[in-house]
Amino acid sequence: MTRLEAPVLTVEADAVRVETRLLAGEIECPDCGSVLAPWGWARRRVLRDATTVVRLRPWRARCSGCGGSHVLLPVFVLVRRVDLADVIGAALVAKASGRGARSIAVGLGRPVDTVRGWLRRFERRAEYVRVYFTVLLVETGVDPIPPAVAATPFAAAVSAVVGAWRSALSRWPDVGKVSPWQTAAAVSRGRLLSPTWP
Structure with missing residues (x-):
């Protein structure tokens, strides 16, 4: 290794x-x-x-x-990423709501190529992320509510991450001390954007 x-x-x-x-x-x-x-x-x-x-x-x-x-x-760090999980998460949420890489990059003050790299990596893994976090949502929630149908697989994956965080929050209120993207970093052992996890 x-x-x-x-x-x-x-x-x-x-x-x-x-x-x-x-x-x-x-x-x-x-x-x-x-x-x-x-x-x-x-x-x-x-x-x-x-x-x-x-x-x-x-x-x-x-x-x-x-x-x-x-x-x-x-919990705020992703493996092999210079930007913190919440910064990358903000880019993913913006993309899920329909914004393009250029406007996201300008809004975050990051290079366009960096933001495109995050978005492409997440998009390649979107279905896996969606399934993984939807299962987590159902397994951890007190009364789990699956995420609503999303317009794209990318948006569905983002929705599943946020839904799993809310579900965990319903069972363990201290989870609220960390963001959805820090929770995703913890669940994936920092490898949310890595080709292999968990």
Whole structure:
């Protein structure tokens, strides 16, 4: 497995809480359920929020059971993306509502090619995303309501992501502390726009 393909575990945004939980042995390996322990740091990242720069150096943890290592990415980060999940999510919502890549790029202050890349990647995976998040919506909701029929597969996938977030919110009110796109990042282990997930 190459460095770029390192297994990722999505954790909360609060770096101090993540460190406290990691040092206390309270984070489980997603592969085998054993305890993860600190194992250094992943590479430093400079990420972009809507208007600011976010500097990040995620923990790397090693499993005491299976020996696997995991990069602990905060819930607001997608793998191999410079822009935060909410910025990319805003672009996806805009596209689902009928806007084009150029106007989305101008609105977000991002290069058109970058925005087109997000939209194309999501569009290629739209049916898979729609099915995955619709199942999640039904399985997590107290009284789940499937998303309404959408005009395009792209819009249906976006609607399923937001619907799954609302469904999870009905069961676990603390989910409201994170956005639909942070929830999608967590569910996909940061790989929402990756060719293979989960």
